Amino acid sequence: MTQPKIALVTGGASGIGAAAVRRLAAAGYRVAINYVGDDGPARALAGQIRDEGGECITLAGDVSDPAQVAALFDTTIAKFGRVDALVHSAGVDTAWPVPIAKIEDADVERIVRVNVLGTMWCCREAARRMGTSGDGAGGCIVLVSSMAATIGGRVGKTVYGASKGAVDGLAKGLARELAPEKIRINAVRPGATETPMLGAFAHDEVYARRIAGSIPMGRVAQPEEVAEAICWLASDAASFVSGALLDVSGGGFSIAS
Template sequence: MADRRVVLVTGGGRGIGAAVVRLAAARGYDVCLTYLGDSGRAEETAAAAREAGARVLALRADVGDAAARERCFAALDAEWGGRLDALVNNAGITGAAGRLADIPDAVWEAVMRTNVLGLAACSREAVRRMSTARGGRGGGIVNVSSRASALGGPGEWIHYAASKGAVDTFTVGLSKEVAAEGIRVNAVNPGLIDTELHAAAGMPDRVARGAAGVPMGRGGTAEEVAEAVLWLLSDAASYVTGACLPIGGGR
């Protein structure tokens, strides 16, 4: 349908990103999703979105790589004629778990390159396309941050937590910068969410172990996070910008 809005979801092949893609398709968006490693899972997600009526473009792209980002946005422009209504900056990495004394510079650099620089660069491209001051129609950006930005990640992921603290600050600053240009910028801060992230980091039982420390007594789901993301992009949140929304079961 010609009137379907277009959303770009980075890291949209699995986990929270895949849940966002599926829900966005069901809510009337066409979807461009990026993925990095698992092409099979990405195609499953893309197929589900197509079944919901969406036009879908799935691209292998590392958001931390400038050339890959350039190819991604060029493909998006070719597919939808430069239209972009929403950006969900979901792509991110934790880096190896460990204490600060044991984490080398290379881990910090990789985490910051993807989680901060990649996110900021994708947001810059989105603003160039969305801003009413540049001939755009306005739009919405949602950054997937983490409760780690407030909790600090001690003993596990201080480097990851620091990157998400930067995401929160970036969210607030950009929201003020582009508020008069028709763009709303918000973040969601998921807590202990039951996705593949924990197993990929070598801690498959992390959600089960951590549930006792969550006031609601359980981990969350990717779908619960996706609901918050789509709400922030919707007209129901038309007066919300600069928000960092905790989704952590009270933790």
């Protein structure tokens, strides 16, 4: 009998991460749901997964802290025996566009620590635990990047765009580095997606129309649409796919938006 695969999903309590948790659980994965802050959404999601017959755990942890990242992997392996897939969805941004001349030091540091360093820490620990030169049997990593990486982001979102450019670089470089370890790594690049991170979208109708109008398909994505791409990249159906940057963007977006 085939053993269920094990997935660790960072930022798994809301938005794209939560949609990925639900999709992976539906595909038969046992899932470790990482969250930071309030544990309510993670517990509610875990309850839903269990009610539907899935198996999961919830793990508090800040991905910008390398010690906490290591603990996420240690706890997942202690519970499930291994990690087959890392879906790294944790990420932050400012709620509203902020010109570079006005952005606060704390916001820049937070974006870089979570989006860039956090991605590096998570990839490092995945390589250590999954790599065949150690005790691992290989596996896959799916990073959640952004279409912002393609042109540096929308106006007022350039720090975020730069951070996601680093994520793309990691996916491309680590695909070569980790192939001998039997680890695949890819990134999905969502466009504007209806999640809490979109912030102002939910509170400003004019801004919402402008964002939707900048996308060729005329609307923002739903998290579940991005989760489908994530689940495919994590699956054996993508067994020869590594180093790919998969756009889930409705055709891209206008630089003028």
